Amino acid sequence: MKAQEIVLNSERNVTLTAYIQNVGGGFSHIQKRPAMIVMPGGGYYFCSDTEADPIAFIYMKAGFQVFILRYSVDEHKAWSNPLDDYEQAYKYICDRSEEWAVDTNRIAVIGFSAGGHLAGCAATISNCKPNAAILGYPVLNGETARYYNPSAPDVTQSVDENTCPCFIFASRNDNVVPIENSIGFIDALNKNGVGFECHIYSDAPHGFSVADETVNAQSIPMCTRTPNWTSDSIAWLKEIL
Numbered sequence: 001m002k003a004q005e006i007v008l009n010s011e012r013n014v015t016l017t018a019y020i021q022n023v024g025g026g027f028s029h030i031q032k033r034p035a036m037i038v039m040p041g042g043g044y045y046f047c048s049d050t051e052a053d054p055i056a057f058i059y060m061k062a063g064f065q066v067f068i069l070r071y072s073v074d075e076h077k078a079w080s081n082p083l084d085d086y087e088q089a090y091k092y093i094c095d096r097s098e099e100w101a102v103d104t105n106r107i108a109v110i111g112f113s114a115g116g117h118l119a120g121c122a123a124t125i126s127n128c129k130p131n132a133a134i135l136g137y138p139v140l141n142g143e144t145a146r147y148y149n150p151s152a153p154d155v156t157q158s159v160d161e162n163t164c165p166c167f168i169f170a171s172r173n174d175n176v177v178p179i180e181n182s183i184g185f186i187d188a189l190n191k192n193g194v195g196f197e198c199h200i201y202s203d204a205p206h207g208f209s210v211a212d213e214t215v216n217a218q219s220i221p222m223c224t225r226t227p228n229w230t231s232d233s234i235a236w237l238k239e240i241l
Helices: 053-061 081-095 114-124 142-148 180-191 228-240
Strands: 002-009 014-020 033-039 065-070 102-112 132-136 166-171 196-201
Touching (some): 014 053, 053 065, 053 228, 114 132, 166 180
Antiparallel strands (some): 002 014
16 A cells, blocks of 8 residues: 655645555456545634544545545635645546556545535536545535635535435534535435435534544544444445446
């Protein structure tokens, strides 16, 4: 496995961390791997570490080449900087698909909270749509999006028949991003005939990431099924991709 950090925009401190796994040789049955682009949350003020490497390791174990995008935040968050960062990262990965053994027909994104907003934009309005998108406790409606980033678009209103298949997970009692964000988005997907799977857990805090002790150091109580989103999303990806 190789790890590499690429600076996409030094002025805005945008980076792409690549975790590239071997193909061929001992993995003779694998010539190319699917790719996952990870977009941490952080309210467009920062990119959370708890939604970076802990997420990357899950999809690496599932056989993906994984890329963590630390996109434009804080004073650089004005739209469309974050979406431009995603599209630059997507094109960068595709341009190096042979070197990195990436199957460009199997590129997915995953985003959390504000990163879920960016992943939702990738799924709906990007010029570089992924083949699948996973959205964790995401910011999706216009009111919530503008609270965190005044110039950010409404993802739900952007859903159409060209939106890629989506996997959504969240908690009913999220006190940071109202669950209406996920419910409204699911309704829009359904009305436009877009494939989706959704898991809304009964009790979990915002930002639960992989929902285990590696990120939940204070042992905040939550629904015991919350960690299941990781295995469920991998199984869904195998069906979609």
